[in-house]
Amino acid sequence: xxxxxxxxxxxxxxxxxxxxxxxxxxxxxxxxxxxxxxxxxxxxxxxxxxxxxxxxxxxxxxxxxxxxxxxxxxxxxxxxxxxxxxxxxxxxxxxxxxxxxxxxxxxxxxxxxxxxxxxxxxxxxxxxxxxxxxxxx
Numbered sequence: 001x002x003x004x005x006x007x008x009x010x011x012x013x014x015x016x017x018x019x020x021x022x023x024x025x026x027x028x029x030x031x032x033x034x035x036x037x038x039x040x041x042x043x044x045x046x047x048x049x050x051x052x053x054x055x056x057x058x059x060x061x062x063x064x065x066x067x068x069x070x071x072x073x074x075x076x077x078x079x080x081x082x083x084x085x086x087x088x089x090x091x092x093x094x095x096x097x098x099x100x101x102x103x104x105x106x107x108x109x110x111x112x113x114x115x116x117x118x119x120x121x122x123x124x125x126x127x128x129x130x131x132x133x134x135x136x137x
Contacts, residue, residue, distance in 0.1 A: 061092035
């Protein structure tokens with residue numbers, strides 16, 4: 001599922017960013033990174049806003065944060081990190097732990113289920129960790 005969205009985004013990005021006059025030799029791609037850890041409040045109050053912090057690893061110095069993948073699915077939210085990968089750069093081979101914060105505006109009365117993307121299994125199926133945050137009125 002995440003792969004399909006990422007492939008579509010990459011295809012659109014590739015076709016709209018091509019230029020015959022482009023002299024750059026950069027080879028940049030996107031990669032979805034798993035959420036390593038997350039800090040959520042114990043509960044949400046309807047109508048309020050909360051900051052959530054996620055931790056992830058950049059595999060090496062060629063990877064940099066691009067954006068937070070945040071997809072709504074009814075009362076669930078799928079969360080992952082999208083990184084830019086520069087394959088032409090001379091990169092450090094050190095894993096870099098990073099944090100990212102985002103705001104959740106509580107606008108549903110049902111409990112929120114955050115599906116943190118943890119990667120893929122050996123068969124290519126997405127692995128998620130589900131965290132449920134109850135909503136109080």
